[in-house]
Amino acid sequence: MPSQQYVEGMQEMRSHFGSAADQWIKAIHDIYPEFAKINVEFPFGELYRRDIVDDKTRELCTVAALTVQGFALPELKVHVKGALNTGSRREEILEIITQMIAYCGFPGATNALLAAKEVFDEIDNASDVAPKS
Amino acid sequence: MPSQQYVEGMQEMRSHFGSAADQWIKAIHDIYPEFAKINVEFPFGELYRRDIVDDKTRELCTVAALTVQGFALPELKVHVKGALNTGSRREEILEIITQMIAYCGFPGATNALLAAKEVFDEIDNASDVAPKS
Amino acid sequence: MPSQQYVEGMQEMRSHFGSAADQWIKAIHDIYPEFAKINVEFPFGELYRRDIVDDKTRELCTVAALTVQGFALPELKVHVKGALNTGSRREEILEIITQMIAYCGFPGATNALLAAKEVFDEIDNASDVAPKS
Amino acid sequence: MPSQQYVEGMQEMRSHFGSAADQWIKAIHDIYPEFAKINVEFPFGELYRRDIVDDKTRELCTVAALTVQGFALPELKVHVKGALNTGSRREEILEIITQMIAYCGFPGATNALLAAKEVFDEIDNASDVAPKS
Amino acid sequence: MPSQQYVEGMQEMRSHFGSAADQWIKAIHDIYPEFAKINVEFPFGELYRRDIVDDKTRELCTVAALTVQGFALPELKVHVKGALNTGSRREEILEIITQMIAYCGFPGATNALLAAKEVFDEIDNASDVAPKS
Amino acid sequence: MPSQQYVEGMQEMRSHFGSAADQWIKAIHDIYPEFAKINVEFPFGELYRRDIVDDKTRELCTVAALTVQGFALPELKVHVKGALNTGSRREEILEIITQMIAYCGFPGATNALLAAKEVFDEIDNASDVAPKS
Numbered sequence: 001m002p003s004q005q006y007v008e009g010m011q012e013m014r015s016h017f018g019s020a021a022d023q024w025i026k027a028i029h030d031i032y033p034e035f036a037k038i039n040v041e042f043p044f045g046e047l048y049r050r051d052i053v054d055d056k057t058r059e060l061c062t063v064a065a066l067t068v069q070g071f072a073l074p075e076l077k078v079h080v081k082g083a084l085n086t087g088s089r090r091e092e093i094l095e096i097i098t099q100m101i102a103y104c105g106f107p108g109a110t111n112a113l114l115a116a117k118e119v120f121d122e123i124d125n126a127s128d129v130a131p132k133s
Numbered sequence: 134m135p136s137q138q139y140v141e142g143m144q145e146m147r148s149h150f151g152s153a154a155d156q157w158i159k160a161i162h163d164i165y166p167e168f169a170k171i172n173v174e175f176p177f178g179e180l181y182r183r184d185i186v187d188d189k190t191r192e193l194c195t196v197a198a199l200t201v202q203g204f205a206l207p208e209l210k211v212h213v214k215g216a217l218n219t220g221s222r223r224e225e226i227l228e229i230i231t232q233m234i235a236y237c238g239f240p241g242a243t244n245a246l247l248a249a250k251e252v253f254d255e256i257d258n259a260s261d262v263a264p265k266s
Numbered sequence: 267m268p269s270q271q272y273v274e275g276m277q278e279m280r281s282h283f284g285s286a287a288d289q290w291i292k293a294i295h296d297i298y299p300e301f302a303k304i305n306v307e308f309p310f311g312e313l314y315r316r317d318i319v320d321d322k323t324r325e326l327c328t329v330a331a332l333t334v335q336g337f338a339l340p341e342l343k344v345h346v347k348g349a350l351n352t353g354s355r356r357e358e359i360l361e362i363i364t365q366m367i368a369y370c371g372f373p374g375a376t377n378a379l380l381a382a383k384e385v386f387d388e389i390d391n392a393s394d395v396a397p398k399s
Numbered sequence: 400m401p402s403q404q405y406v407e408g409m410q411e412m413r414s415h416f417g418s419a420a421d422q423w424i425k426a427i428h429d430i431y432p433e434f435a436k437i438n439v440e441f442p443f444g445e446l447y448r449r450d451i452v453d454d455k456t457r458e459l460c461t462v463a464a465l466t467v468q469g470f471a472l473p474e475l476k477v478h479v480k481g482a483l484n485t486g487s488r489r490e491e492i493l494e495i496i497t498q499m500i501a502y503c504g505f506p507g508a509t510n511a512l513l514a515a516k517e518v519f520d521e522i523d524n525a526s527d528v529a530p531k532s
Numbered sequence: 533m534p535s536q537q538y539v540e541g542m543q544e545m546r547s548h549f550g551s552a553a554d555q556w557i558k559a560i561h562d563i564y565p566e567f568a569k570i571n572v573e574f575p576f577g578e579l580y581r582r583d584i585v586d587d588k589t590r591e592l593c594t595v596a597a598l599t600v601q602g603f604a605l606p607e608l609k610v611h612v613k614g615a616l617n618t619g620s621r622r623e624e625i626l627e628i629i630t631q632m633i634a635y636c637g638f639p640g641a642t643n644a645l646l647a648a649k650e651v652f653d654e655i656d657n658a659s660d661v662a663p664k665s
Numbered sequence: 666m667p668s669q670q671y672v673e674g675m676q677e678m679r680s681h682f683g684s685a686a687d688q689w690i691k692a693i694h695d696i697y698p699e700f701a702k703i704n705v706e707f708p709f710g711e712l713y714r715r716d717i718v719d720d721k722t723r724e725l726c727t728v729a730a731l732t733v734q735g736f737a738l739p740e741l742k743v744h745v746k747g748a749l750n751t752g753s754r755r756e757e758i759l760e761i762i763t764q765m766i767a768y769c770g771f772p773g774a775t776n777a778l779l780a781a782k783e784v785f786d787e788i789d790n791a792s793d794v795a796p797k798s
Contacts (some may be wrong), residue, residue, distance in 0.1 A: 061197035070470035071336035072373035107471035203603035204735035205772035240604035327596035337469035338506035460729035602736035639737035
């Protein structure tokens with residue numbers, strides 16, 4: 001039975017990523033449940049739930065961090081969605097990625113820009129096929 | 134003669150770091166003037182001057198980025214000061230560094246925490262010796 | 267004609283990776299023979315052949331190292347096979363990858379977990395289609 | 400209207416990468432024009448145009464840098480073309496990548512070697528289908 | 533009041549690092565208690581306490597990971613002590629660091645070797661001044 | 666008894682770094698002889714001795730690589746000397762470090778610039794106290 005921290009962590013995670021949160025954690029849980037448990041309980045059941053910094057700022061900071069790391073494009077795409085869902089406009093996300101040129105150079109920032117574009121396109125394509133009533 | 138972009142960049146840089154901006158750039162200029170020129174004109178004369186994202190958020194994103202990079206502690210200390218000067222409380226800076234545990238692990242985040250502490254101590258020690266009128 | 271160190275290195279390499287060793291080195295040799303020569307002679311003809319640390323521990327250490335590097339997923343997959351072939355159970359490999367969350371954060375560790383899963387699936391799929399006599 | 404630095408930067412960029420320069424910058428411009436502006440003006444409109452180091456050496460240094468970074472394979476492929484276009488033979492590029500084994504280990508260098516091979520194959524395949532008059 | 537996970541985590545941590553565990557955590561706690569809480573509860577109160585992999589192997593894997601990261605020398609020194617305290621001989625630690633040349637090149641491995649030497653010297657110097665009864 | 670490759674490697678290494686080569690290798694040898702053996706035999710006894718790329722270009726590529734790595738400042742200082750000893754002017758070294766801003770951002774490039782300055786100062790200070798006959 002999941003801990004209270006896990007339950008609250010999944011709620012927090014859904015408020016950032018929507019139903020993608022459940023898919024992400026299920027995929028990890030199927031490989032190694034201990035990894036999934038930590039992934040939910042620690043960052044989302046504890047860290048992100050503290051209100052010292054608002055979620056919009058937190059997600060932009062994570063976008064910045066994953067941009068300079070360079071290799072974390074799948075996770076960056078998840079957090080670009082998280083940034084949009086916590087109140088950032090697309091232009092703000094692109095501006096923070098552009099700011100990172102100064103801290104990681106063009107290759108890392110370029111790859112992040114292209115990853116953000118993929119997320120925006122997925123959203124636009126999904127809404128294209130949605131019924132427009 | 135410095136370009137207008139350079140002059141505006143130095144002004145922007147001083148609004149983040151105070152007189153430390155001039156010291157930093159002078160040290161670099163004494164080694165290689167071209168490096169100093171780019172350092173002022175590009176991030177501060179152009180990037181940071183755009184008002185798409187506020188300076189407080191920008192500085193916290195840079196703190197996040199330098200934390201995960203791990204090796205950039207001198208620059209991180211400069212931007213911890215920049216975060217304080219653009220409106221972040223100490224607790225907000227420490228919270229963002231703590232958030233980075235999830236993206237770079239404990240070693241990088243620990244080193245950043247200790248670097249932030251050094252900045253806070255320098256500020257406290259400087260104000261200790263300042264006249265308290 | 268290959269050196270004795272090269273011949274012994276290929277033997278060592280095959281004991282870790284099976285026939286994948288020959289395929290890997292052939293692909294590199296076709297591009298630049300000098301690279302392949304060093305790749306066989308130095309880590310496998312010399313380093314891995316010393317019995318100061320057993321091969322199982324060595325391979326788990328390499329899995330740990332490639333997990334935190336983040337960008338080395340093709341090489342990580344090779345060494346997940348190496349870990350299995352030198353006596354690690356799947357759960358041990360997943361546990362070491364999970365341990366790395368503490369040293370490289372979730373993005374690097376998540377990508378490594380997914381890469382390990384791909385290796386396990388390839389093995390399971392290969393044995394599915396194998397004749398079961 | 401583009402600045403003079405932008406115009407000169409695009410000329411410099413084309414002398415390294417041919418028509419791929421325009422495609423690369425157009426793709427970035429379509430996502431975020433400010434990123435494209437900086438990408439052209441700063442490294443190519445200013446840095447690469449200084450004749451303190453020749454373009455051949457500059458491109459080989461960039462190949463070295465992107466090899467050790469590990470995650471920047473799309474950009475590495477662009478600069479492998481840049482190295483060829485500024486006078487390096489294939490063997491020189493492969494030798495510098497091999498040299499990087501000593502500074503980033505085998506995984507980063509192997510991935511760079513495979514990326515260079517992809518560029519060489521693209522060139523060879525393009526000339527195969529070209530009319531041979 | 534500390535959680536049970538925290539209490540068990542401190543016990544686990546002491547079994548790896550001796551009294552250095554308390555000093556390390558106290559220093560972090562004085563800066564930001566939330567960071568210290570996570571540092572004890574997650575890796576030591578949960579992860580390291582699982583017996584899927586023995587502590588000796590875990591510590592050598594962490595030594596490998598911190599070697600390739602390159603910037604984490606203070607943490608590496610802590611885990612070199614952890615490796616000694618969980619049953620590794622000095623030669624085994626040096627051999628794993630040497631193995632990492634193949635995965636991170638000479639600079640990272642050299643810095644790790646020098647850091648391990650500092651730990652060994654501290655131990656030797658401490659025992660020199662200890663009473664030899 | 667050292668191999669022929671080792672003897673030739675030390676000669677090559679001295680041609681890059683002068684007597685610093687012997688000091689560097691002795692320090693490593695005193696910690697772990699196997700590490701020193703590989704350090705001499707592989708990069709210097711084999712790699713750097715091939716004449717496909719000249720030593721000046723090789724050293725500038727290594728300066729570029731160590732700049733973007735960020736954490737390898739002791740090794741960078743050694744190779745700044747290596748670059749000077751193989752024919753680069755100070756300005757060329759500073760220009761390549763400045764070029765790296767585009768590939769690793771300002772923090773890594775700034776730290777490299779300051780490290781190069783330290784090497785130049787050491788050389789200038791050494792020649793100040795040398796007899797000027």
